[in-house]
Amino acid sequence: xxxxxxxxxxxxxxxxxxxxxxxxxxxxxxxxxxxxxxxxxxxxxxxxxxxxxxxxxxxxxxxxxxxxxxxxxxxxxxxxxxxxxxxxxxxxxxxxxxxxxxxxxxxxxxxxxxxxxxxxxxxxxxxxxxxxxxxxxxxxxxxxxxxxxxxxxxxxxxxxxxxxxxxxxxxxxxxxxxxxxxxxxxxxxxxxxxxxxxxxxxxxxxxxxxxxxxxxxxxxxxxxxxxxxxxxxxxxxxxxx
Numbered sequence: 482x483x484x485x486x487x488x489x490x491x492x493x494x495x496x497x498x499x500x501x502x503x504x505x506x507x508x509x510x511x512x513x514x515x516x517x518x519x520x521x522x523x524x525x526x527x528x529x530x531x532x533x534x535x536x537x538x539x540x541x542x543x544x545x546x547x548x549x550x551x552x553x554x555x556x557x558x559x560x561x562x563x564x565x566x567x568x569x570x571x572x573x574x575x576x577x578x579x580x581x582x583x584x585x586x587x588x589x590x591x592x593x594x595x596x597x598x599x600x601x602x603x604x605x606x607x608x609x610x611x612x613x614x615x616x617x618x619x620x621x622x623x624x625x626x627x628x629x630x631x632x633x634x635x636x637x638x639x640x641x642x643x644x645x646x647x648x649x650x651x652x653x654x655x656x657x658x659x660x661x662x663x664x665x666x667x668x669x670x671x672x673x674x675x676x677x678x679x680x681x682x683x684x685x686x687x688x689x690x691x692x693x694x695x696x697x698x699x700x701x702x703x704x705x706x707x708x709x710x711x712x713x714x715x716x717x718x719x720x721x722x
């Protein structure tokens with residue numbers, strides 16, 4: 482909800498120790514094992530109040546002639562929600578697109594991951610963090626994020642004066658990423674496959690909408706042998722994988 486880079490930086494500074502605490506717990510529990518941590522993926526609107534509810538609140542305050550300070554705050558909030566509102570958020574500003582548009586968000590998360598890993602390494606706990614960038618469709622999306630992640634990690638590890646191994650990779654969850662995986666692999670150290678989004682974008686259907694409206698009918702009438710979100714579609718999605 483921050484409307485300036487400075488205010489975002491201040492908010493992220495408060496979030497960093499919370500994220501670090503989460504990663505400390507996860508990495509410690511998985512001592513000695515690789516732990517893939519996916520950077521922020523959901524659309525920003527998921528973290529904001531509902532657009533319609535906020536609009537009703539603003540109109541109610543106007544009708545009641547409530548004090549201007551409260552109304553001004555609600556109107557500003559409504560403005561922010563509207564600016565982030567999307568017709569198709571699952572294919573909009575999310576995943577690596579967030580990381581490219583607001584790089585400070587991913588930078589904070591990467592710092593938290595590496596700081597947590599360093600702290601545990603100093604305690605003699607073996608950790609193997611793997612940073613995963615979500616929703617990559619083009620190698621050029623991955624390159625700058627990967628480069629920045631390594632810069633942050635290497636600088637912190639060098640300052641700590643210890644040895645810490647980590648990896649930076651991506652999730653293959655879009656058809657184009659699957660088809661151009663060789664290009665992405667030039668920088669990525671690992672791949673993870675996100676078959677939910679890969680199935681949605683290959684079939685061109687929304688899981689949330691399809692399962693409640695027509696997908697079960699498709700299975701009943703044998704248009705599809707199985708629900709592709711429950712059983713991998715080997716002929717289509719499987720070929721991409």
